[in-house]
Amino acid sequence: MADVKKIATRESYGKFLVEYGADHENLIVMSADLSGSNKTDGFEKAYPDRFVESGISEQDMLAEAAGIAHSGHVVAASSFAMFAAGRAFEIVRNSIAHTNANVKICATHGGITVGEDGATHQTFEDVALMRVLPNMKVIVPADDISTKKLMTAEFGEEGPAYFRLGRAAVPNVYTEDSVLEIGKGAVLREGNDVAIIASGIMVAPALEAAETLHADGIEARVIDMHTIKPLDEDIIVKAAEECGKIVTAEEHSVIGGLGGAVAEVTAQKCPCRVAMVGQHDVFGESGKPAELLKKYGMTAEDIVKAAKSL
Amino acid sequence: MKTVQELKEIASSVRIDALRGIHAVGAGHPGGSLSVTDILVSLYFNVMNVDPQDPCAEGRDRLVLSKGHAAPGLYSTLAHRGYFDPEEMLTLRKLGSRLQGHPDMHKCPGVEMSTGSLGQGFSNAVGMALADKMDKRDRRTFVVTGDGELQEGIIWEAALTAAKYGLDNLIAVVDLNGLQIDGRVDTVKKVVPVEDKFEAFGWETFSVDGHDMQALLDVYEKAMAVKGKPVCIVAKTVKGKGVSFMEDQAGWHGKAPNDEQLEAAIKELGGDR
Numbered sequence: 001m002a003d004v005k006k007i008a009t010r011e012s013y014g015k016f017l018v019e020y021g022a023d024h025e026n027l028i029v030m031s032a033d034l035s036g037s038n039k040t041d042g043f044e045k046a047y048p049d050r051f052v053e054s055g056i057s058e059q060d061m062l063a064e065a066a067g068i069a070h071s072g073h074v075v076a077a078s079s080f081a082m083f084a085a086g087r088a089f090e091i092v093r094n095s096i097a098h099t100n101a102n103v104k105i106c107a108t109h110g111g112i113t114v115g116e117d118g119a120t121h122q123t124f125e126d127v128a129l130m131r132v133l134p135n136m137k138v139i140v141p142a143d144d145i146s147t148k149k150l151m152t153a154e155f156g157e158e159g160p161a162y163f164r165l166g167r168a169a170v171p172n173v174y175t176e177d178s179v180l181e182i183g184k185g186a187v188l189r190e191g192n193d194v195a196i197i198a199s200g201i202m203v204a205p206a207l208e209a210a211e212t213l214h215a216d217g218i219e220a221r222v223i224d225m226h227t228i229k230p231l232d233e234d235i236i237v238k239a240a241e242e243c244g245k246i247v248t249a250e251e252h253s254v255i256g257g258l259g260g261a262v263a264e265v266t267a268q269k270c271p272c273r274v275a276m277v278g279q280h281d282v283f284g285e286s287g288k289p290a291e292l293l294k295k296y297g298m299t300a301e302d303i304v305k306a307a308k309s310l
Numbered sequence: 311m312k313t314v315q316e317l318k319e320i321a322s323s324v325r326i327d328a329l330r331g332i333h334a335v336g337a338g339h340p341g342g343s344l345s346v347t348d349i350l351v352s353l354y355f356n357v358m359n360v361d362p363q364d365p366c367a368e369g370r371d372r373l374v375l376s377k378g379h380a381a382p383g384l385y386s387t388l389a390h391r392g393y394f395d396p397e398e399m400l401t402l403r404k405l406g407s408r409l410q411g412h413p414d415m416h417k418c419p420g421v422e423m424s425t426g427s428l429g430q431g432f433s434n435a436v437g438m439a440l441a442d443k444m445d446k447r448d449r450r451t452f453v454v455t456g457d458g459e460l461q462e463g464i465i466w467e468a469a470l471t472a473a474k475y476g477l478d479n480l481i482a483v484v485d486l487n488g489l490q491i492d493g494r495v496d497t498v499k500k501v502v503p504v505e506d507k508f509e510a511f512g513w514e515t516f517s518v519d520g521h522d523m524q525a526l527l528d529v530y531e532k533a534m535a536v537k538g539k540p541v542c543i544v545a546k547t548v549k550g551k552g553v554s555f556m557e558d559q560a561g562w563h564g565k566a567p568n569d570e571q572l573e574a575a576i577k578e579l580g581g582d583r
Contacts, residue, residue, distance in 0.1 A: 028441070057467035059433070059463075060468045060470075063430045063464060064433055064436050064437030064471065067441065070422075070423065091433075094426070098424055099416070099424045100416070
């Protein structure tokens, strides 16, 4: 299943915008002084009349995005996750979520793989912040192919969404003929001993962990929970019933993130043990992405360890 | 088109019904509703291209009340303009009402943007005007802010954007009543001279007496003739305008009148209800 080519989901987003913009003239793209980093520069070059450079003012960008959306457009607005979800949170809540504006917030540089920029730029809270907003969908794609497929689906829907995209290159876990549906988790590997529910860049390590567990005689089911909201409760309940144990894996705080979301479902519908791999209530620091993932416990080995702890 | 005399009479009725609504529920913001009334009445009755029978008509002008707490003033203006029955003002802020404590675009006809969190409506309006520019749609966006509201940073972020894109289809009106919850704007955090600030940010500005109907109509004419720049009209107003005991009193920012106070206010405003 795996394709060796690695590409960051922010790159996939940039390519998607240029392709989608060709036959969707009502798409407006906004960026807050980071068009090279969040990859909106390709769209800017291709369709300069439909690109808005907001400068370093994320709050203004997102409030304006609501105004543009309520004038009949679909708006893709981009900044780093820290600023789009964090700094502008209350704007996103009142101007976008509450008014149900057709704004797709495409936030790049989520998580610890921002790397050397350090703690001020490493977001572990964005999924939690966006997940509590009524109307807001929250989507964390795992690779290039799923980014394109999920964006193509979501940009055709009315209403707000938050896409969490990464800086670091990741391998494809999907193939071009994979079918993805927003709100439906995808089972990437079958198994009934433990279920690993992962999102974003942790999906590939989850598959690696399943291989390791297989060698030890443990068959792990691997689920890509690309849509954190609306959450696929059925697939979680089924995993809890059939596997009895769940490991969640995310590049985000386990508080309020995928781990918290899965535990909310199991606690209410099918109690089972849940071990959470992710950031555990601490800030990050500067370092290389791989070093940081190791230090803060977000690797395939950590998933294996968590699975065996249950 | 209404005569200046007619506009004044409408403004009195608008003020009375705003106060009746606030009185009925025992909560709301009379001070800012009364200060902004003449600005809204002159715009909705003589300037803006709107159709109360078709609130979402293509090509209509749009107004965002960024100082959303003055919702009773906006609702009462919309009601008297024909969007709904002024008697509906008595449902203000009550459970199930279309007239929410702060304007809700999905509930109340004529409300173009949900506002209340200060500063956001201004930036929303810049986005709306920018969309019209990009779409080459010939219509205007009006945005009404308070003066205390200018303390919000997003106002100035959006002001830069509006200037950058030369949004001459955007007219901002500042309801400069000089008061905010904690007291005088000059004491809490001074924002004047507002004209100089907007000019420095690349806007054209005008100053006007916000309670002089003829002066307001004249200044809108001038503002609409400006090309290549957004326009800010600084309207000097009196908080609580029209009711002597509410005028220029910060204490009437967010307090409802009791029965006697309502009666006295209606009398002062020339009402006989």
